[in-house]
Amino acid sequence: MNLLLVIYIVSAVLVLAALVIARKQIARGLLHGIPSVYRIAGMTFAETRRRRILQVIILLAALMLVGMLGITWLNPGESAKALVSGGLDLVFLLGILVSIFICAFLIPSDIDKRTIYSVLSKPVHRWEFVVGKYFGALAVVGLLVGIMLLVQMIVLVATQKHPIGLVFQAGLVAYFGIAVFTAAVMVVSTIASSLTTVIAGFTLWLVGSIQAMSHSVIAHIEGGFSKTVLGVVSAIIPHLDKYDFRVEAAEQLAIPLVLVQRGLVYGIGYVAVCLIIASLLFRERQV
Amino acid sequence: MDIAISIQELTKVYRSPWGGKGLKALDSLSLDIRRGETIAIIGPNGSGKTTTLKILLGLIFPTSGGASILGTSISTSMAREKVGYLPEEPYFYDCFNAEELLDYYGRLFGLSRSVRLKRMEELLTLVGLAERRRTPLREYSKGMRQRAGLAQALVNDPEILILDEPTSGLDPEGAYQMRRLIRELRERGKTILLCSHFLAQVEDLCDRVAILDQGRLKACGSLKELIGESRRIQVVAAGGKDDIIPELRRLAKSVEEREGKIVAETDEEDNLMQIIDLLRARQGRLLEVLRPRPSLEQLFIQVVSEAGE
Ligand SMILES: Nc1ncnc2c1ncn2[C@@H]1O[C@H](COP(=O)(O)OP(=O)(O)OP(=O)(O)O)[C@@H](O)[C@H]1O
Ligand SMILES: [Mg+2]
Numbered sequence: 001m002n003l004l005l006v007i008y009i010v011s012a013v014l015v016l017a018a019l020v021i022a023r024k025q026i027a028r029g030l031l032h033g034i035p036s037v038y039r040i041a042g043m044t045f046a047e048t049r050r051r052r053i054l055q056v057i058i059l060l061a062a063l064m065l066v067g068m069l070g071i072t073w074l075n076p077g078e079s080a081k082a083l084v085s086g087g088l089d090l091v092f093l094l095g096i097l098v099s100i101f102i103c104a105f106l107i108p109s110d111i112d113k114r115t116i117y118s119v120l121s122k123p124v125h126r127w128e129f130v131v132g133k134y135f136g137a138l139a140v141v142g143l144l145v146g147i148m149l150l151v152q153m154i155v156l157v158a159t160q161k162h163p164i165g166l167v168f169q170a171g172l173v174a175y176f177g178i179a180v181f182t183a184a185v186m187v188v189s190t191i192a193s194s195l196t197t198v199i200a201g202f203t204l205w206l207v208g209s210i211q212a213m214s215h216s217v218i219a220h221i222e223g224g225f226s227k228t229v230l231g232v233v234s235a236i237i238p239h240l241d242k243y244d245f246r247v248e249a250a251e252q253l254a255i256p257l258v259l260v261q262r263g264l265v266y267g268i269g270y271v272a273v274c275l276i277i278a279s280l281l282f283r284e285r286q287v
Numbered sequence: 288m289d290i291a292i293s294i295q296e297l298t299k300v301y302r303s304p305w306g307g308k309g310l311k312a313l314d315s316l317s318l319d320i321r322r323g324e325t326i327a328i329i330g331p332n333g334s335g336k337t338t339t340l341k342i343l344l345g346l347i348f349p350t351s352g353g354a355s356i357l358g359t360s361i362s363t364s365m366a367r368e369k370v371g372y373l374p375e376e377p378y379f380y381d382c383f384n385a386e387e388l389l390d391y392y393g394r395l396f397g398l399s400r401s402v403r404l405k406r407m408e409e410l411l412t413l414v415g416l417a418e419r420r421r422t423p424l425r426e427y428s429k430g431m432r433q434r435a436g437l438a439q440a441l442v443n444d445p446e447i448l449i450l451d452e453p454t455s456g457l458d459p460e461g462a463y464q465m466r467r468l469i470r471e472l473r474e475r476g477k478t479i480l481l482c483s484h485f486l487a488q489v490e491d492l493c494d495r496v497a498i499l500d501q502g503r504l505k506a507c508g509s510l511k512e513l514i515g516e517s518r519r520i521q522v523v524a525a526g527g528k529d530d531i532i533p534e535l536r537r538l539a540k541s542v543e544e545r546e547g548k549i550v551a552e553t554d555e556e557d558n559l560m561q562i563i564d565l566l567r568a569r570q571g572r573l574l575e576v577l578r579p580r581p582s583l584e585q586l587f588i589q590v591v592s593e594a595g596e
Contacts, residue, residue: 039394043380046391050382114378118439121344121372122395123364286347 003231011273018276033128040124040132045139048102054140058147061094065151069159080160084167085250087152091171092244095145095178100201102137103185108194111287120287127279134186134275138179145175163252170249173260177243180267181205183274184238190282204237212241238270289322291447291478292343296352299338299502312338314502315352322446325469325479327489329583330499331591336482337375339499340451343480344372356447368396371445375452375482377436381425385416385435388424389442396443410438415464429456437465441472448472450481454488466492486583496583498590505590514581521579522551522562527571534569538562548574 019026048054068086072079107130110116120129149171153164181204188200211234242263245255297316302309313335320326328336341347343354345361359366379388386407393403411417414434419427424435433456440448453469454462462485469492473479483489489496490510497507506513522539525548532549535542538561539551549571551562559576566573 035397036395039391042394043391046387047380047382114374114376115380117341117344117346117374118372118377118379118392118436119395120346121367121370121374122392122443123368124395125364284348 003228004235007232007235008269012269015269015272015276029125029127033125033131036124036128037132037135040119040129041135041139043119044106044133044136048106048136048140049143051105053101054098054144057094057098058144061090061144061148062151064090065148065155069155073159080156080162081250083152083156083160084162085246087148087155088167088170088174088246088249091145091148091152092174092178094148095141095175096181096205098144099137099141099178099182100185100198100205102140103182103189103201104194104197106133106137107186107189107282108192108197111285112194116287126283126285127275130186130190130279130282131275134183134278137182137186141178141182142175145171145178166245166249166252166255169255170245173243173245173255173263176263176267177238177240180238180243180270181208181240183271183278187274187278187281190278190285205240207233208237208240211237212239239266242266290319291322291324292318292320292354292356292480294318294320294339294343294352294354297339297342297349297354298351299335299342299347300350312502313342313349316499316502316504318497318504318507320478320480322478323476324494325473325481325492326495326497327493328480328482328497328499329484329486329489329587330505334499335502336499337451338502340372340449340480340482343449344370369443369446371440371443371448373433373436373440373448373450373453376429376455377432377439379424379432379435379439382423384423385411385420385438388435389438392439393442398443406442406444410441413441413468414438415461430458430461433457433465434461437468445477447478447480450479452482452484454483454485462488486587490583498587500591506586510583514583514586518554519579520553520556520559521577522553522559522566523574523577524549524551524566524571525574527566527569531565531569531571534565535562538565 065087068083068090072083107116110119120126149168152171153167156162156164156167184204185197185201188204189197192200242259247253248255295317297313298311299313300309300311312333316335316339328339330336338347342349343356343361344367345364354361356366357369383391389407389410390403393406398406411420414437416431416434416438419431424432427435433453437450437453440450450469454465457465466488469479469481473492481489481493493510495507495509496513498505527549532542532544535549535551538558539553542549542551544550553559553562563573565571
């Protein structure tokens with residue numbers, strides 16, 4: 001049987017069981033938790049947005065897109081396709097990069113600088129803090145991805161008369177993929193230092209990319225220990241290839257809805273599991 | 288008696304991630320803090336004061352034992368609903384200014400916008416930051432951060448205040464203001480738990496004092512209980528005719544000459560007037576009359592050095 005499927009089913013059952021067992025606490029918790037998560041997320045967003053490094057990255061991203069425009073200007077012909085696929089590449093790459101750095105600086109540096117004392121000493125649950133930080137990070141990454149997409153679409157319309165509906169869709173799905181990736185990095189950041197988080201983030205991304213490229217190879221490995229290991233690794237790392245529709249956007253092909261749906265279901269499950277694990281780990285963390 | 292904070296058999300061992308014996312920062316500390324009292328925990332550096340406060344606030348967890356705040360166990364975050372905390376050397380998100388900081392922290396308590404605005408005005412004036420309210424916190428001096436820290440600790444109008452070295456880093460004026468503020472809060476009926484190394488300030492402010500050394504409670508009680516009330520009266524005088532000293536010796540318990548001054552000591556108030564009359568008769572000049580008592584500092588040194596032996 002497919003190991004991956006087993007792991008997914010087991011984690012789904014675990015999540016459901018946790019929901020059922022703790023339903024009363026969950027109901028009570030959500031009543032307090034949702035506003036609280038929202039407040040933490042808002043604070044995180046406001047705080048991260050003002051970090052100078054983020055403003056620099058946004059500026060760089062805009063400059064790089066404009067630079068790309070220059071390059072395609074010089075090579076007419078395939079330029080629209082190159083611009084779409086290259087631009088989405090850039091959006092995704094920078095999104096991942098920013099998400100790694102934001103995660104590395106949210107909880108670890110909060111603990112390092114002891115800014116966390118004045119937050120956790122308020123009536124805030126540990127899980128609310130973690131989930132709030134996650135959504136705050138997503139909001140920042142979303143802002144960044146949004147700006148980059150906008151720049152890209154403006155460039156496309158202005159110079160190529162290229163239809164941008166598909167670019168927007170592909171960008172949206174890519175953002176969802178980044179959100180899934182961010183959840184995984186968040187788990188590491190609840191127990192690790194900034195540096196470890198950055199290293200783990202890049203490792204996760206690298207392994208994910210290799211895994212996506214070697215899909216067919218793995219499928220052909222016959223049984224045995226290595227297959228189990230690969231299966232476990234594959235279950236743990238976020239499958240970012242599910243959110244890659246660059247080709248469709250560049251070639252003007254419709255993005256298959258069923259694939260998007262699959263990606264959504266997988267992503268929501270993956271994020272839920274990550275946030276539960278992150279909250280459980282952080283609950284034990286002494287700050 | 289109404290108990291605000293109850294600490295039972297609290298033990299904390301800091302373990303290093305590589306194993307080893309660990310460091311016992313708190314050793315079965317038990318302490319009840321009454322509602323409305325001001326109590327100070329004093330002790331040498333590293334005696335476990337901050338550790339105690341951090342456990343109460345759920346920032347770290349006890350190795351064994353427990354505590355409750357207003358009857359709610361500290362293991363749930365609801366115990367902190369009515370608590371304000373000023374951390375040791377507070378540090379805040381430094382891109383915010385004082386207004387934003389108070390606003391965000393007010394939100395964490397679920398305060399409505401109008402309440403938040405009202406509190407913000409009150410608190411900024413109270414701690415003297417009203418004029419620097421729009422300055423980002425990263426441009427604040429240490430003392431200003433301390434003030435902002437106090438303001439955020441008061442944002443929920445807490446019943447219990449936990450202050451870790453409230454006057455460290457403040458200038459004399461600021462320290463005076465802080466003391467005045469603490470006294471004012473105490474008069475409003477707040478329960479205040481503070482740590483401090485400024486013993487004069489502790490003597491001046493607190494109803495009770497707990498002395499901690501190497502994680503163990505060495506003494507706890509009111510100043511009266513700990514130091515006792517002194518019956519000693521000292522009369523300091525100068526000048527006078529030659530036989531003044533032998534005459535004084537008859538009245539006072541002890542008479543000494545220091546730096547050209549005469550210091551006479553007695554235990555009985557009746558004697559005081561006689562001594563003064565004598566001074567006048569012998570044309571001595573009365574300089575001052577004092578009631579010396581052993582200070583908290585002396586007690587502190589004594590308790591801590593006993594432990595060291
Ligand atoms: N995070 C930690 N990890 C390991 N040991 C710690 C940690 N925090 C404190 N300690 C140790 O616990 C002991 C008590 O520290 P604590 O900070 O409670 O002292 P304190 O009484 O507040 O001292 P000070 O007057 O210097 O503020 C010290 O020996 C300290 O080294
Ligand atoms: Mg301390």
